Amino acid sequence: MSANLCIDWGNSLVKAAIIDEENKIIEARSFNDSDAGQELSQLIEIYAPKKGILCSVTNHSSEIEQALTVQLKSFVKLSNSTHVPIMNAYTSGETLGADRLGLAVAAHLQHPDKNNLVISAGTCITYNFVQKNKAFRGGIISPGVHMRLQAMHHFTDKLPAIKLEGESLLLGYDTETCMRSGAIFGAAAEIDGIVNEFQAQYPDFNAILTGGDAPLLAGKLKNKIFADPDLLLKGLNLILKHNVPQVY
Incomplete structure (x- = not known):
């Protein structure tokens, strides 16, 4: 199964999901930012996604991003310079x-x-x-x-x-x-x-x-x-x- 890790880091909660190539959500979780490292590592361990993307509207630990670049073969942090189809x-x-x-x-x-x-x-x-x-x-x-x-x-x-x-x-x-x-x-x-x-x-x-x-x-x-x-x-x-x- 080919699936991706998608992370929405909001002001109140972090939402993360494993989503397949057909854009169907396999599993989604919500958690506090203090639990982000553990929760994301669990999802990666269970589903072994090779690609991931992070969208953040707050200042979060840079260690999380560093870990994701190591754990995933391809990692994108969404910004206004990211290429989008609109x-x-x-x-x-x-x-x-x-x-x-x-x-x-x-x-x-x-x-x-x-x-x-x-x-x-x-x-x-x-x-x-x-x-x-x-x-x-x-x-x-x-x-x-x-x-x-x-x-x-x-x-x-x-x-x-x-x-x-x-x-x-x-x-x-x-x-x-x-x-x-x-x-x-x-x-x-x-x-x-x-x-x-x-x-x-x-x-x-x-x-x-x-x-x-x-x-x-x-x-x-x-x-x-x-x-x-x-x-x-x-x-x-x-x-x-x-x-x-x-x-x-």
Whole structure:
């Protein structure tokens, strides 16, 4: 079996997957960055992938990258200089998150006849637009659900620090539920509004929802949006195949 190791190193968690040449996920794991070395070594030991790719939006240990270059025959760290099968029209490439580029690639290759908006709900909510002419145009960045809760506490004197887990009712009945509802329903309304704007301006429009908070928001949306929690990992595998030929 020929399979690749794809790693999405986010602000909150690390996700890693073994993905075959047909872009099917064989195994996927999520773990804290402190466990990354052990978890990645286990995946390599079990599946013996020869190729790997890393997409990171945070500062992680350089030892991890060094280990991957030793353990794998071919290793790619995704950056704005990595060759991808779409055109990058983003004007500040040095500040473009590698994850956004990976999402755009996955969306276009899976839906090449559509103008795709990928909504990634994580620490921030990013809206990533790639046209069917292969041009990645950029999009929108806004605070994620957790960040909205943290901001309410940080920038006021009396609003408490609360957890996202708990009741999320349209009509909050106390301070905690009002804050949680504001963060969740506010984010969902934002997503619906932005999708409506894109849909009105671009024909053949398609929206995809992904990211750690996607399950939380999907049920609150009025628009029917396809959800794919593993979109970035699949995109990374496609980029890896585009850059590295078959390794035996």
